[in-house]
Amino acid sequence: MKSDSLPILARSLALTTLARIVEDSLARAEAENWGYTRLVRYLLENEADERMRRRVERLFKDSHLPPGKTLESLDQARLPEKVRRALPSLLTGEFIRRGDNLLCFGLPGRGKTVFVCALAHELIHRHQQRILFTPTFKLVTQLLAAKRDLKLPSLLAKLERFDAIILDDLGYVQQSREEMEVLFTFLAERYEKKSVVITSNLVFSQWDQIFKDPMTTMAAIDRLVHHALILEFTGDSHRAAAAKSKAARTQAT
Numbered sequence: 001m002k003s004d005s006l007p008i009l010a011r012s013l014a015l016t017t018l019a020r021i022v023e024d025s026l027a028r029a030e031a032e033n034w035g036y037t038r039l040v041r042y043l044l045e046n047e048a049d050e051r052m053r054r055r056v057e058r059l060f061k062d063s064h065l066p067p068g069k070t071l072e073s074l075d076q077a078r079l080p081e082k083v084r085r086a087l088p089s090l091l092t093g094e095f096i097r098r099g100d101n102l103l104c105f106g107l108p109g110r111g112k113t114v115f116v117c118a119l120a121h122e123l124i125h126r127h128q129q130r131i132l133f134t135p136t137f138k139l140v141t142q143l144l145a146a147k148r149d150l151k152l153p154s155l156l157a158k159l160e161r162f163d164a165i166i167l168d169d170l171g172y173v174q175q176s177r178e179e180m181e182v183l184f185t186f187l188a189e190r191y192e193k194k195s196v197v198i199t200s201n202l203v204f205s206q207w208d209q210i211f212k213d214p215m216t217t218m219a220a221i222d223r224l225v226h227h228a229l230i231l232e233f234t235g236d237s238h239r240a241a242a243a244k245s246k247a248a249r250t251q252a253t
Contacts, residue, residue, distance in 0.1 A: 017050035018043050052128075059124045065133045069117035078111065083231050090119055090229075093127040095195065096164045101224055102197045106233030112199040115233070116166050120197075123164075132159070133166040136183075143182035152182065156189050164195035170210065171202035180211050184220055191223045198224070 006026075010019035022043060029039045076084055089095075095102065104112040120131045146155040159165060190196055202209060204221050211217040 015047055017047045021046055055128060056125060059128060059130060060121075063120065063124060063131050063133055065117055065120055065124075065131075066113075069114050070121045071118045074114055074118040075111075078235065079115070080232065080234050083115065083233065086229060086231060087119070091122055091126070093123050093129055095229065096123065096129055096131075099193055099195055099227065101195055101228035103224060103228050103230045104197070104199045104233060105203055105230070106201065107237070108201055109237030110233035110235060112233050113168055116168075116197050116199060120164070120166060129163045130161065131164045131166065132162045133168065136167045136170045137172065139165075139167060139186070140179050140183050143186055144179055147178075147182055152185070156186065159186070160189065160194060162194065164197055165190070166197040166199075168199050170198050170200040171206070177212060180213070180216060184211065184216055187220055187223055192227065196224065 006022045007019040010016075010022060025039065025043055028034070029042075034042075076087070079087070090102070102116070104116060106112050117133065120133060123129045124131055143152065143155065146152045187196065207221060208214060208217050211220055
């Protein structure tokens with residue numbers, strides 16, 4: 001087979017990176033006296049690395065994670081001790097592979113959203129796990145619209161493709177009964193199958209403000225906590241501290 005036909009063959013096999021580099025690689029292999037094993041390994045490693053890069057890029061695009069909330073931006077020294085201790089285990093991604101949940105509680109400004117976003121960022125990068133970030137009110141709106149259009153099963157099936165779904169700010173949702181029902185349906189569908197990550201400023205005893213009906217509230221909590229790690233974010237408001245620091249710098253100048 002002629003070397004100039006190799007890019008065509010590689011593209012026909014969807015080896016797009018190999019097709020792009022094969023001719024230069026052959027020239028380099030000849031100049032540096034590579035053996036066949038080294039050449040094949042070099043070509044396949046480049047193909048695999050590029051496929052991984054594109055996959056991670058797609059996962060980040062599909063995740064809708066807010067920009068900037070990464071592990072590098074997370075001030076771990078301000079995390080409560082239990083949260084800090086739990087982080088290394090969470091970063092392995094095992095809780096998602098088991099379909100367990102992560103429930104983060106705390107007053108506004110305590111770093112819950114930054115923490116779960118930084119965690120999700122690492123899980124996508126390290127383990128290529130499919131994660132979706134969404135404000136809870138937005139998901140409820142989508143579920144309700146799908147129900148009205150008789151497309152709720154289709155939307156639930158689409159959401160099930162994600163290994164974990166982050167519901168941010170659950171405590172800010174004030175729902176009608178119909179909205180409560182679609183959210184409960186979503187949680188029930190994922191129970192013991194796929195992970196849910198929740199941030200909330202309301203503790204469980206206040207969840208009747210969300211689900212209205214006591215029985216539904218109990219059933220939702222029961223499903224969420226059955227396989228879950230619960231983390232409490234205490235301490236001072238991070239946003240308030242940042243504002244004070246900024247004000248102090250401004251006065252100093």
